[in-house]
Amino acid sequence: MVIVSGTLTRPGGKMIDWRERKPYWRHTKWQMAATLLPFIVATVLLPLYADALNTLRILGMPLGFFLVCHGLLVIAVVVTIAWVNRQDAIDHWHGANEDV
Amino acid sequence: MMRSVNPRLGLLLGVYGAALVAAMVIILLLEQIGATEAVVKSVAFCLPLTLFAAVGLASSTRDSLDFHAAGRRTPPFFAGIATAVTALGGFGIIILSGCLFIMGSDALPLLLGIPAGLVIMAVVLVPFIRKVGAHTIPGFLGQRLDSGLVRVVSGAVLSLPLLLILVAEIHVAGRIGAALTGLPTVLGSALCLATSVLVVMLGGMRALTWSSSAKALAVFLAVVVPATVVSLMLANLPFPQMTAGNIARNVLRAEEFRNTPLLAVGPLAFSVPIDGWVTLTKRFLQSHGYIGTLASSLTTLIVMAGIAGSPVLLARAGTTPSVHSARSAMSWAVLFSAFILLTLIAIAVFLRGLVVDQVVGQAADRLPAWFLNLQQAGIMQIEGRTGEVRLGSIRVQRDLVFPALPLAAGLPYAVSALMLAGALAAALAAIGAHIQALGTILARDVVLGPEREAHDEGARVFIGRVAMGIVALIAFGISLLPADPLLLVLWGLAITASAVFPVLVLAVLWKRLSAWGAISGIVTGLTVTAILILSERMGVSNLAGVLPAAIGMPAALLAAISVSLVTRAVGRHTLEFVRDMRVPGGETMFDREARILQLQHPERHPIQGPAQ
Numbered sequence: 001m002v003i004v005s006g007t008l009t010r011p012g013g014k015m016i017d018w019r020e021r022k023p024y025w026r027h028t029k030w031q032m033a034a035t036l037l038p039f040i041v042a043t044v045l046l047p048l049y050a051d052a053l054n055t056l057r058i059l060g061m062p063l064g065f066f067l068v069c070h071g072l073l074v075i076a077v078v079v080t081i082a083w084v085n086r087q088d089a090i091d092h093w094h095g096a097n098e099d100v
Numbered sequence: 101m102m103r104s105v106n107p108r109l110g111l112l113l114g115v116y117g118a119a120l121v122a123a124m125v126i127i128l129l130l131e132q133i134g135a136t137e138a139v140v141k142s143v144a145f146c147l148p149l150t151l152f153a154a155v156g157l158a159s160s161t162r163d164s165l166d167f168h169a170a171g172r173r174t175p176p177f178f179a180g181i182a183t184a185v186t187a188l189g190g191f192g193i194i195i196l197s198g199c200l201f202i203m204g205s206d207a208l209p210l211l212l213g214i215p216a217g218l219v220i221m222a223v224v225l226v227p228f229i230r231k232v233g234a235h236t237i238p239g240f241l242g243q244r245l246d247s248g249l250v251r252v253v254s255g256a257v258l259s260l261p262l263l264l265i266l267v268a269e270i271h272v273a274g275r276i277g278a279a280l281t282g283l284p285t286v287l288g289s290a291l292c293l294a295t296s297v298l299v300v301m302l303g304g305m306r307a308l309t310w311s312s313s314a315k316a317l318a319v320f321l322a323v324v325v326p327a328t329v330v331s332l333m334l335a336n337l338p339f340p341q342m343t344a345g346n347i348a349r350n351v352l353r354a355e356e357f358r359n360t361p362l363l364a365v366g367p368l369a370f371s372v373p374i375d376g377w378v379t380l381t382k383r384f385l386q387s388h389g390y391i392g393t394l395a396s397s398l399t400t401l402i403v404m405a406g407i408a409g410s411p412v413l414l415a416r417a418g419t420t421p422s423v424h425s426a427r428s429a430m431s432w433a434v435l436f437s438a439f440i441l442l443t444l445i446a447i448a449v450f451l452r453g454l455v456v457d458q459v460v461g462q463a464a465d466r467l468p469a470w471f472l473n474l475q476q477a478g479i480m481q482i483e484g485r486t487g488e489v490r491l492g493s494i495r496v497q498r499d500l501v502f503p504a505l506p507l508a509a510g511l512p513y514a515v516s517a518l519m520l521a522g523a524l525a526a527a528l529a530a531i532g533a534h535i536q537a538l539g540t541i542l543a544r545d546v547v548l549g550p551e552r553e554a555h556d557e558g559a560r561v562f563i564g565r566v567a568m569g570i571v572a573l574i575a576f577g578i579s580l581l582p583a584d585p586l587l588l589v590l591w592g593l594a595i596t597a598s599a600v601f602p603v604l605v606l607a608v609l610w611k612r613l614s615a616w617g618a619i620s621g622i623v624t625g626l627t628v629t630a631i632l633i634l635s636e637r638m639g640v641s642n643l644a645g646v647l648p649a650a651i652g653m654p655a656a657l658l659a660a661i662s663v664s665l666v667t668r669a670v671g672r673h674t675l676e677f678v679r680d681m682r683v684p685g686g687e688t689m690f691d692r693e694a695r696i697l698q699l700q701h702p703e704r705h706p707i708q709g710p711a712q
Binding site (some may be wrong): 013015016021024025028029032035036039040043044047048051052054057058059060061062064065067068072073074076077079080081083084086087091096097098 | 189203208211212215216218220222223224228339342344345346348349352385386388393395396400401404422423424427428430431434435438441442445496609677682683684685686
């Protein structure tokens with residue numbers, strides 16, 4: 001265990017500066033909320049309007065069906081990939097990235 | 101303690117992929133050279149089973165970290181697809197596609213809950229559970245709340261939903277085995293269970309991870325290849341996920357044209373197709389004919405929470421090398437499961453399209469040849485022998501819809517056998533994962549729990565193996581009782597959503613959660629949900645399926661928060677633990693504690709392994 005100016009180096013790799021832990025968690029928390037709230041709202045609300053939207057048509061398929069099946073599944077994939085990317089940026093910003 | 105990824109992984113993957121494709125081609129060829137249907141189907145049952153067992157046995161291990169966490173070196177892609185195939189399981193492939201065909205858009209809440217749950221799990225739980233790196237979820241809770249009691253109590257409570265889902269998967273595997281080989285269901289499930297338990301007993305998490313990724317590739321081929329071929333035949337485009345939409349619109353218009361009656365149910369109604377013959381009553385794209393408006397939103401949320409809190413899936417976070425790769429593994433899992441589910445929707449739509457187009461409206465004595473084949477195979481039948489066939493006179497076996505599409509589209513029956521083999525792979529992955537999780541919980545949290553980790557490595561692996569064997573025997577005994585696997589999975593999800601998920605989320609997000617708060621949350625969630633499920637079975641309440649969790653989940657949350665507020669504030673050790681858990685980097689916390697214990701008790705670890 002080597003202590004270098006507030007940074008704890010451990011066998012598993014370098015650690016975040018301890019003063020950065022609080023801002024890091026605040027940043028992460030907001031990222032969590034911004035990722036999940038719109039996603040959950042869309043997942044719960046969209047299926048309720050599927051019947052009404054099915055009278056319209058997109059790419060030859062009923063709009064409600066398209067939005068609920070393709071729309072929500074694509075949203076899930078995009079949301080996760082975007083979150084991995086943003087959380088990675090947060091890690092780098094606060095020096096919490098792992099050099100693995 | 102960094103261990104490097106196997107440098108020959110690409111080569112091994114190539115060899116396995118080639119073997120898998122060769123097995124599929126052999127099965128297709130067997131039919132063409134004139135082997136009987138029984139022979140083709142038995143080969144389709146045995147060949148993949150042998151292949152997966154070989155992958156599993158090749159990665160058997162005696163090393164404790166390999167046995168419990170796959171050495172923490174699984175690349176994100178493989179960890180992700182293994183997680184996704186475990187989340188789907190035989191339930192997701194066989195039963196969900198049956199539900200989709202029968203219930204149409206009403207099955208979507210059940211289906212969408214799976215990838216949505218993986219998203220919630222990825223964002224809220226996985227990075228922190230990976231940082232802690234405990235081998236089981238009760239172990240995580242015990243370490244987070246610094247309490248052996250939490251560990252034992254949550255271990256006992258968590259075992260219940262795991263056991264329910266395990267038994268359901270054994271039922272599914274038995275049915276697939278019976279459909280493929282004609283053997284009795286018990287024999288099929290015993291064979292599948294024996295292979296899975298052998299693999300996980302010898303290789304633990306390591307064998308499980310590698311054989312599950314192998315199975316995920318088999319599932320991918322078995323679902324996507326037939327759907328693509330059928331899409332090409334029906335719509336001249338090799339993208340089933342897109343062409344299904346067009347066919348869904350044809351179904352919508354045909355059902356409107358024939359004035360198929362609309363079903364109306366109350367907002368809290370919840371019903372699913374029963375096990376066995378089900379009559380087609382609902383228009384395909386009409387929403388809320390089986391599940392009411394409020395109930396469908398609640399179902400999505402509960403399935404989401406049930407998947408997100410699943411101890412089996414969460415324990416896999418520990419197999420990746422770092423927090424960052426645990427996150428990207430989850431994005432692979434979401435991508436894989438979303439793709440498979442979209443293709444399953446396409447399979448259900450294609451079959452429904454064929455039925456609505458070529459069977460409904462025909463004279464009952466002039467049905468297409470493929471429908472007669474399905475009738476003979478015991479998959480579909482019609483009531484009444486004369487007159488015009490209506491949608492409401494067609495009856496179907498829920499669990500046999502999935503392999504029916506190639507038969508309906510006029511493809512060789514070997515394709516249908518291959519689809520069943522893929523579904524069997526998914527069921528085997530789920531069986532293996534649940535046995536591993538239950539066995540590890542029994543060994544690490546119940547038997548070794550109070551003494552922490554102070555046993556030598558060989559003993560830990562040995563106790564784990566014995567526990568897995570015991571768990572498999574118990575599950576096999578329970579699976580001899582008749583039950584509907586769909587209901588078992590729904591109850592398992594409801595109990596996970598109410599007993600485990602709220603406490604896990606609080607453990608990550610709320611520093612002040614105390615040990616007694618966690619215990620009361622877990623126990624309240626289980627009790628409320630179990631009572632509501634039992635009272636629904638006795639006809640007292642009408643909250644069916646997963647809906648009991650709609651009360652159990654808030655009750656657990658409330659109990660955990662209020663008891664935490666009245667108990668003493670948590671200690672400095674726990675606060676420091678939470679702060680450490682929330683940031684990535686540094687040593688995995690579970691491994692660090694084990695290392696410190698090892699330094700404190702050198703006499704308990706007579707054999708020191710070489711430094712890695």
